Each structure stands twice: as C-alpha cells, then as structure tokens.
Amino acid sequence: MGLDDEIRERFKDRADKLAEDVSNLFGQVADKTAPRLFAFMRDHKPIISTKALTVVALAEDVKEVLGDPQRFTAGLYGPKMQAVTGPFILGVDDTPLYHHDHAAMDRAVRREDMQPLGDAMLGYARELVSEAGESIDVVSELADPALIRSIDAYFGTPGPDAQTQARWARDIFWELFINVNNLAETRERALQDAALWRTHLDGLIDVRKAAIGAGEDVPDDVLTRLLRLQDDGEPKFFDIAIRHNILGNIVGWIPTVSNSLARAVNVLLEREDELRGAQAAARDGDRALVGQYVWEALRFSPQNFALLRLCPQDAVIAAGTDRETTVKAGSTIFAGTLSAMHDERAIADPEDFRIDRPWSDYMLFGHGLHTCYGQQIVRHQLPALMTALLEGRPITRARGDDGDLKFEGPFPSGLTVRFDG
Numbered sequence: 001m002g003l004d005d006e007i008r009e010r011f012k013d014r015a016d017k018l019a020e021d022v023s024n025l026f027g028q029v030a031d032k033t034a035p036r037l038f039a040f041m042r043d044h045k046p047i048i049s050t051k052a053l054t055v056v057a058l059a060e061d062v063k064e065v066l067g068d069p070q071r072f073t074a075g076l077y078g079p080k081m082q083a084v085t086g087p088f089i090l091g092v093d094d095t096p097l098y099h100h101d102h103a104a105m106d107r108a109v110r111r112e113d114m115q116p117l118g119d120a121m122l123g124y125a126r127e128l129v130s131e132a133g134e135s136i137d138v139v140s141e142l143a144d145p146a147l148i149r150s151i152d153a154y155f156g157t158p159g160p161d162a163q164t165q166a167r168w169a170r171d172i173f174w175e176l177f178i179n180v181n182n183l184a185e186t187r188e189r190a191l192q193d194a195a196l197w198r199t200h201l202d203g204l205i206d207v208r209k210a211a212i213g214a215g216e217d218v219p220d221d222v223l224t225r226l227l228r229l230q231d232d233g234e235p236k237f238f239d240i241a242i243r244h245n246i247l248g249n250i251v252g253w254i255p256t257v258s259n260s261l262a263r264a265v266n267v268l269l270e271r272e273d274e275l276r277g278a279q280a281a282a283r284d285g286d287r288a289l290v291g292q293y294v295w296e297a298l299r300f301s302p303q304n305f306a307l308l309r310l311c312p313q314d315a316v317i318a319a320g321t322d323r324e325t326t327v328k329a330g331s332t333i334f335a336g337t338l339s340a341m342h343d344e345r346a347i348a349d350p351e352d353f354r355i356d357r358p359w360s361d362y363m364l365f366g367h368g369l370h371t372c373y374g375q376q377i378v379r380h381q382l383p384a385l386m387t388a389l390l391e392g393r394p395i396t397r398a399r400g401d402d403g404d405l406k407f408e409g410p411f412p413s414g415l416t417v418r419f420d421g
Helices: 003-025 033-044 059-066 078-084 097-108 110-132 138-153 163-178 184-213 220-231 237-267 273-285 287-300 375-390
Strands: 047-049 053-056 134-137 305-312 315-317 326-327 332-333 395-397 404-409 411-414 416-419
Touching: 047 326, 047 404, 053 059, 053 138, 059 305, 059 315, 059 332, 078 163, 078 184, 097 220, 097 237, 110 138, 110 375, 138 220, 138 237, 138 375, 138 411, 163 184, 163 237, 184 220, 184 237, 184 305, 220 237, 237 273, 237 287, 237 375, 237 395, 237 411, 273 287, 287 375
Parallel strands: 053 332
Antiparallel strands: 047 053, 134 416, 305 332, 315 326, 395 416, 404 411
8 A cells, every 4th residue: 555545544534524624614714724624635635525515625626626517516506596686697507597697797897897997996995095094994994985986886786875785795695605504594684685685776777777768868887788788689688687687796796805805915914025015016006916916815815715516416526536536416515716726736836925826826716607707807906905005104903903804704894904104
C-alpha cells in the first residue's frame, strides 16, 4: 500500500463526520474554520461523499460540478426562489425559460452601462467619505447607502426606504443561498419580506407602465427598458417576470457588494504592505489595480465559501482519477469555491497575496451557467467603492470593538475605520 493509499484509508472512517462538519459550517460565519477544513481535504480526502452529501475541494472537481448543469443542477435553489422571488435565472436550470429571461435581461442591463455604473458609484462613495469626518463604518455608512442610491437610479425601483430595502435583500438572500439547514424562522422572515417587496414592486411597475402609455418622459433605466420590451419584439417580458428578475437581481446585488467590501477592507487592514499598495493605486486613480487588490483580498475571505448543487441521478465526479467518486441520486453537493482558489494544483503560490493573478484564478462569482449574473456590475462597483475609501488619508482599524468585523447572522454588519493624518 502506497503512502497516499495509507492516508486515505486512515481517514476513511472520518468522511461522514467531515461531511457533517462542512454542512454545519455552511450558513455560518466560518472564516477561520473553513480554510483549515478544506486544506485537510485537499491533502487527504479531496472528495467526501455520503448518501445525502458530497463535498468537493479541488479546483478541477469544483469546476466539473459547477460547469455541468445537466448532471449537477441548481435544483436546491429553484424551489426557494419560486416561493420567495418567483422564477429567477440563478435558480433555473438550462431550460428555455433560463435563456429567455437571460436574453431579456441582457437587453436591459447593457455592457455599455458598466463603466458609467462604476463612475457613478465612485461619485456616491466620495460624497459619503467626505461627509464622514474622522471615521466611517464601511457597511452602514459607505457600502449600503451607496448601493441603494445606485440601484434606485439604475433599476428605477427604490424601496420604501433605504434601510428597509437593504434588510429585505439580506433576509431573502439568507433564505435562498445560505439557509442550508432550512431553519423555519429564516424562511418565514424571507417570505414575509418578499410578499411586501412584491407588492411594492407591482406598484412601481404599474406607475411606470402608465407613464409610458401616456407618453410621458420617463428615465432610461432598467425598469423602463424591460417594460418597452413588452411591445418591442422578442423576447417579450410580462409584468410578473419583470418583477421576478428585478427582485432577484437586487437580492443578489446588495448583500454581495456590501459583504465583499467589508471583507476586502478587513483583509487589507491585516496586511500593511498590501494596504499601502492599494492606497497608492487609489491615489493614482488606477481602479483596475485597486480591483486586483480587492479580488485577491476576497480570495482569502470570499463572501461565500461553497455553492450548492443537486445531483438528480447517480453521477461520477473525477472519472479516471484515483479520487473518482460516484455521487448518489438526490445528494447535495458542496462545491468548495474557497478551496478551489487555494488549490496548489491549479493556482500558483496559493497562500501568497499576489495582484498579478489572471481572472481565471478566481471563483468569487461562481463558475459555469450560473455564474453570478451581476458580476460585471460588481467588478466595476467594488473597485470604485474601495477607491473612494482609500484615495485620501491613510486608514487604520478603529479602536476597540468598532474596529472588528462584526456580523449579523451571516452578513457583515459593521467595520469602522479611522482616517489618519
């Protein structure tokens, strides 16, 4: 028996416990535990599989799972989305509905909008930083208000107020993507919020539709564009589909960007040299380079460390390798995106902080068919937010508890930095 076989045999009886541990970690703040657990898996047991749960740690296998929507579906998300937001592309598999809705959204959320969205975000964030005085909370006083303003202007669907819309988005995101243990309290809160939000959006759609019908001047925002699709060729988009997709996009937008900014700032605060480099890039106005610092920081602390897939029929992962594993029908798969971004088989110097990595090294927005629809928006807006924060005075972590990255459930709720000098 070779050394590798001996190690695998030694840890074979721990596979069930390891799978249970990962299941319990998902949906919790596990920044310190998950990397160690995945490192153990990569070295000793890259795939663990029980009847109900399979965990995948290597980049090659994670990409296989996320890149094959026929064998490994988004079926775990779909029913929750149906109940909360209605059908939305992140929960719809490779079907005519997916391609119809994706094509319609592509006509409304345009590539040429991305740079202006980043520019506008930089302006919003600069205003907030200039008003902040000697310190700022990067969640409640920077990311959240800047995001709400951006969404209101670009989508044309403001919430009843900024705080309510942010709370709705987080509650629903929690249920859709993080509530793996299906806690009743989390589900009920999301259902209540979604019912209020759907009614609110219906009202906004009705008002805008009436204004368009009356020939009034209306903003050229996403809502207007989607409504005009109803009378302007294919693919047509009915009111309810417009509501589903706007709601789904905002649910993904606010928690993802706010969470990511807080985590990236927290990582940079722990790395003096990298923080100085990011501040130099911001002062030079080099948002692309600021972005490289952001993506690399998030590789160490991503806003999620795994994605869920459902295996509807028996399927083989890593066929022809020494880790070949048959996944049983009905099994849930944890595709460890955090682990994939630290896999030395696929990533050069995975434990080093490097700003010269190709975008293909990152799996921050998923992979394959269900790569985050809004990733292009995020890739412009996150560097803009970070640039506004770093381009002026040096920042340091606030004293005491205020300087800690705090969480409310799975989401960062606060991180205060001081401006020095």
